[in-house]
Amino acid sequence: MRKREVAIIGVGQTKVGEHWDKSIRQLAAEAILSAIKDAKIDRVDILYVGNALSGELALQEHLGAAIADFSGLRTVEAYKVEAAGASGAAALRLGYLAVAGGLADFVVVCGVEKVTDAPAERVNSALSLGIDGEYERELGLSLIALNALIMRRYMYEYGYELRDFAGFSVNAHKNAANNPYAMFRNPITEKAFVEARMVVEPINLLDSSPVADGAAAVVLCPMEMAKDFQAKPVRIASSAAATDTLALHDRKDPLFLEAAYLSARRAYEIAGIKPEDVDLFELYDSFTIMAALSLEAAGFAERGQGVRLAMEGQISLDGRIPISTMGGLKARGNPLGATGVYQVAEAVLQLRHEAGPNQVKDAHWALVQSIGGVGSTVVTHILEGPD
């Protein structure tokens, strides 16, 4: 079977935040209808819904049918895809496989998360359902604590202090100021970062991405049909995924995101490009240490040097490798299972040169990577713009 090229012909986003007035279905429908309108299609073959915690937080599973029903897609084949923080990206990959393999022409990929229906304590506990239940969670560990353990060892081995990580959060907030869909559009300072309240030391409040409600969607179709619907189709040049041990302590090297490295390497291979060709990198900055390790795993910095890119301003919109161009998880907000689709939607806007004041000049190649757990599932896509 010949593999088909796949294009993204529509994107839709809701604002990330506290949507007290909307259910998980309404949020998803808003993003889906907006993406379908952008793509101008009148037929959908499959709907993939990326979601991490709807059963736990929104008390609703069977999201495929639930969301198809409320999005005007009744009778359409539809499923939920779950891989913790990588759920949205995994849903995109399944959509890509369906179109590339010739089994579907028009696929909608929606990422959605509704967290504010649950009390804050339950949300806080649920965030750690993607780590090892028997050997991490049961002993008092959380997703944040595992990130803190990585960060502490990183600081110890490479000689960094908390202040050195500030650049990631400062950059994210600066970029979010111009994103109407972002949760936090206020700038923050290095001083505020250093003085923020500790959550799990050394990780503080301004080091962590805020978990919130949100939905984003994209529409896929074969490249050969794309121009009929969208003047600026964005090509999915490659799609790759890898897994690593679920528990952090089982890694040979806890400071290296092997699944991020492997999926990025595969994505570069298929797309036929190198890190130096990438114009922007929408990485998974759930915590600043994840941003640093992602930059290293994807070939933008040597081991232990990822933080330097932030310290030296190389991650800004006009820097060597712009990241979190619309605010990233830190400031756009982190709606868990929806996040991967937001990352892709933002990269598409950049490649269509529709990113407004945050436009990365002459953007042509975008790398997008989402992480489940502390790197246990990593999904990487490379997108190519029309210009």
Next chain:
Amino acid sequence: MSLPAVWRTRKQRYSLVGEVCSKCGAKIFPPRDVCPECSKPAQTPYSFSGRGVVYSFAVVYQASEEFEEYAPYAVAMVKLEEGPMVTAQLTDVDPEEVKVGMPVEMVTRKLYEEGEGGVIHYGYKFRPRVG
């Protein structure tokens, strides 16, 4: 964690019993019946000494629901002297005093309880090595 799961994992949880691979000799914890080094079946029980050193640590101020009442508390990745790494809470130590490389030993302690009159969960923690 559910009651059956607590019961199922009591040996590893209360006395750090793992496995040793009869093919390549790797010491395995947590036990999984398959050697993570050579992928061969490994089901021979092996009792770990419980001694190790702190590889990394963190101080939990904002804990999950079950652990909220114990915060702040220190957690660590401990490199056991037999090879494997485990993650657990530190106990009998001021979080301020913890350092990477600190020698520690395993003790069995209460982890949390399921509300008043509920089941009490026990498991391993690590404390600064005594003697």
